Structure formats: C-alpha cells, structure tokens
Amino acid sequence: MKGKKFLVMILSAALGMSTFAACGRRVVESEKKTTETEAETETEETENSEEVTEETETENVDEDDIFAQLAGESFMFTSGAGAWDSTLILSEDGSFVGNYHDADAGDSGDGYPNGTLYYCDFYGKFTQPEKINDYTYEMQLENIATKETEGDTEIKDGVKYIYTGPAGLEEVYDLYIYLPGAPLDELPERFLDWASIGLTDEDTTLPFYAIFNTLTFDTFLGPSGDKVTVNDKTTTSDVSIESELQKIEEKAAAMQEDLSSGELTQQEMNALSLQLYQLWDNELNSIWSRLKETLDEDTMATLTQEERDWIKTKDSAVEEAGKDAEGGSLQPLLENDKAAELTRNRVYELAEYLK
Template sequence: MSKRHKKRMQRRISIVLIAVALVLVAGCGVYFLVNRSGADTTVDEESTYNTKDVGDTTDTNKAENDTTETTKANDSTLTFEDLAKYSYSFSIGAGGWEDDFNINKDGSFHGGYHDSDMGDIGDEYPNGTFYYCEYEGHFENIQKVDEYTYKMHLKDIKVINNMGEYIEDGVKYIPTNPNALSNADEIDIYMPGKPVSEIDEEVQHWIFIDAQDQQDTLENLALVNVNENQGITSYERMAPKEDAESNYKTYKESYDYYADQLSEAATIADMVEATSNQIRVSDECLNYIWRIIKYNTDEATFNKALEEQRQWLKDRDASAEKATAEHDGGSMATVDYNDTYATMTMDRCKELLNYLK
C-alpha cells in the first residue's frame, strides 16, 4: 500500500454530524456550526438525540438479539460486531466530497456526507457553498457468499438533517442526501485476501486498488453498494476512549470559540446567538459520547450510566429553568437558560469519558 493511501486509511473518521457539525471554512480560521435552529432557542428534552438514546435500551437489545439469530441462521462467521471494528469512507480522494459512517454492534449505522464549492458564491455568501447530510439506519441479515465475500441487506435509512438551506458567516449551507448508500439494497462485503481479478474495475477505482503496491489480493475489508456499483473503503476504527476524547477536544474548542463570542457580545441578541450555538455544540458532543458508551460498555456499566444520565437530565433542565427566575422572562432569561444548560452539558461530556476504558 502506498504511503499516501495508508495515511488516508488510518486517519480518524471525520463524520459531519449535520445537527451541529463543526466546519473549518478555508481562509476564515474559525469553526462554524452546520446546523442551527434560527431564532428559536427553546430547548425540548425530547428533541435531543441523547435524550432519545437514553430512554431506548429495550429496542437496542432486541435488535442485537435479532441480528445474532439471523446471522447464526445463515451460518455466517462474520458479525456486525466484526464490522463495528472499522470506519467506512466513500470519496474521490483528498480535497473532494466525502461520505463517512460507522456501523454498530447491533447493525445500526450513523454517518454524514459533505461537499463544498468555494467557487459557488453570491453577494450574501462570498465564502462559497457547503452541502451537508446526516443520516442513520440499520443493516441486517449477513450471509456468506464464498470464502472472501459476504452480503447484507440495508433494512432502512433516513436523513436526520433538521435544518433547511441557510446562510451563515458568508457561507450558504444546502441540505442534500446520502451518497455512499444512495439507492442501496444489497451491500456486498469483500474480505481481505479476495482476488483483485474478481473485483469489478469500477469498484477497484472506488476502493483505490490502483493506489496499492500489490495488485493480486485485496488488502483491506471493503463494502460495495451493489445497485450503484460503488466501492466503500474501510480502516481501523479508533479505540472507544480515544475516539471520545478526541471528539470531546474538538467540540470543546468550538464551544470555547462561542464562549469568546459571548464575552465580546455587544447586544442581547448577540448573547442569545452565542449561547444558542454553545447549546448545539454541547448537545452534539453529549450525543456523540453517549453513542460510544452505549455500544462499547458492558451491561452493568451502561445501566449505571443510564440511571445517572436520566437523573442528570432532570437536574440540568431544572437548573436552567431556575437560572431564568430573576429576569421573569425576556431575552436575558433566554441567555441565562442557554448559558446554564450549555455549561452543565459540556461538563457532563467530560464526566462521561470516565465510563470508557
């Protein structure tokens, strides 16, 4: 494998989580949120992904059991737990669009697609155009085809963007659809060792066979969207704790950027905007770390975290409401609510790292 390709395959997955993805716009030198909720700063416990995850354990356990039974019934030696050891990427190479996703042990997946066109500009968006998509779904029914090939079925996929088109900081953001799993039904799984001669030339191009030093057999596991004849590369996934700590650091940097904006805010409207952005960053950080805990801890550890998380959610929301009391409504009440909510959420993200080994 060439050094360029090896470096690419080993890099950390950069999933663009559109609900609150962090985008470093070239030439601007600051992080921007891909998603925002406009002027509505009301925070609903049921609207956050982590809250839905917190209350959902029965379905997940059932999905894991169903997946195991299906896999055994088809006499497959490959499981979703095996596939969860990798991250998956569909792209044209460095500097272009990219679609990344992770698969969990129960067959669920979560990912994001992004693309940018710095030449597509206008009077209101001189810094270009950014396309984004966040999605999730489930795979099912892994079956063995031959020594080096398996297949699985795409059970469902849904786009979970919660924003439409908007302009922020001179960039136009446009929602779009998934790319890697577009029009997908059957997904082939090519195992390391599969003869390259048995792989379609177009698929070889997508999985960068031409960038490898050897050409006889496949070196890394690959997926194929059969309907579109598109190859999807894989590379070893970061250890859960390392993944959580790395992303916490990234989100914290963005959170601190908006904290600086808050300290420099000249109007209450600016304060509301800055604290609203802090809420989005802290919520997404919490969601990301919670997913890692959910799929990478034993039952006893997860149940302990779940019980604590439910109580913490109640305490956080109560504290945020209490912070608004002295203002008796109005914009400053919103600022105080947002500030308390975001601060407690970011602190909780750091605490949750202790559940991972």
C-alpha cells in the same frame, strides 16, 4: 498541498430521525424515532449524535455474523480529495446511522460568508448478509431515511446548508461486503477504483473491510483487518478512548498545519476552521451517544444539565471571540477557532467517563 486531503477526513455522523426518503431494492418504511438527547433538543447545538454500538470486551460470535463483528465500526465513502465524505456506522442488527457533507467554500453570498454545505443525516437497515465466498457477503438495503427534507435549504452560522440524499446509498440494488484478505486481482475493477485510496503498491490482498454498491460502484471503506477479526470468531473492536482521541488529534494537527501554512485564502481558512470545529464536535457527539448507553439514569441526568450549561458558556465565548472582527472576513475564523478549542476540551472531559 500537504495535508489538504484531510479536509474530507471528518468523522461525521449526525443523527435525529424524521422524514423518510425511500430508495433501494427492498425498501420498507419503519417506525420513526429520535436519537437526540435532551441537551441536543433544547440547545440545537449537539444535534449530531451517533448511535454507536461499541464492543468493550472480546466475545465469541458466529463467524458469519458480520454485523456483530462490525458493530460500532465506521465505513466512509470518499475520494480522498475535496471537502466531502459520506460515513455510516453499523450496529449489530444491521441498522446504521450516517452523515453526508460536501463543503464548497467558494459558493458564498449574502448571509452565508462561510460558503455552502451540501448535507444529509440518514439512517436505515441492511438485510442479513448471505455468504457468497470466503471473502464476500451479499446484502440489500431494507430501508433508509433522512432527517432533513431533500432540497430544503437554510443558513446557519454563516453557512448555507443544502439538504441532499444519502450519497452512496441513493440508488441501490445489491451490496457486497468484502473482507480483509480478499485477493485484489479477484475484485471488480470499479471497486478498486474507489478502494485505491486505501491501498499501497505492495498490497496484493484487501487490508480492510469495504461495502460495495454494485449498481453505482460507490464504495465505503471500513476498518482494517487487524481491528476486527473474522477467522477466530472474535470481536476485537475494543480500541481504547485514548487511541481514538489520538487519531482525532492527528487529523486536527493536519488541519492546523494547513491553517498555518500561509497558502490558504481567508475564505479557505474560514471553511477549514469550521471543519476543524466540526471534527471535535462530531467526536463530542460520538462520546455523548456512548455515555447514554453506559451511564446510569441519575448520572446521565446530571451530565445533561451540565452539558446544557457548557453549551451556553461556549456560545458566549465564541460570540465574544468574534467581536473584534465583527462583520469582517476574519470573524468566522476567530469564532471557529474558539469553538474548536472549547469543544476539544469538553471532549477530553467527557472521555474520562469512558476510561
């Protein structure tokens, strides 16, 4: 069905630090820390926050300092089909934060009518990349940790959460970073199997950055070559908030198209409407994280209180929206629609601070 692949294209990055789940070639246990805001801690509503390092102006960097050039950029491991993806966001020092989720709307039961979600918040750090050739850098996984304990389960908002490991990084030996411009005929076939979802028949060179797990062949696709420039030694990841929101709107529109198609079952509509809400909620958390990095302490304190008040108002409105269908199969859809609407509005309110 047209647009259905957008079920997986959610910019998820959920943070909060807790139990270590060590894996990989070089694993070092590091100090625990938290990235939750005060508002997130008290409400547990905006618990997904990204530590995003965004370059707001072009600056000179070392040509081989790949992390500096990719700071704040997202890399996604997905097949382009089915409701799953694993996404990580890089920082300048090689650390990263990420989220994995895989929705199964058909796996529902008593207490979780909205289905099952396999879920993992993770964070860690890569070693400094070593240049192999003009288009390839090699690195290892220095450490990795998860927020939730793998194997634990809980039910939230009618969804059964099953906590897993960090998909794509559970088993690691060497990792390759492939740069835009790499000749496709020189890249591993197993890499191209995953990268093909971002390629066209006309492509002869790689048009985007990618991280390739040489042990499992899992592949994270990153930004296009015209977004981050290597050869002129500059960073150009100064995409405006307007452009960022336009991309979110396009994904939301594709989801809305599916919801209005008349081709989905009620259960599928419930699951998709939840993902639409999560799309806007993830963007809200991303903006919130950047505000923490840019606003002064007094402004942030005021905004935090405002955020708490907004969350209470939103929760009440969502509960009210579902009352007419309370206990019925339509209730989740009504609640998710209202949550998505209000969260989208809040995204645009907070985005004003980034202009």
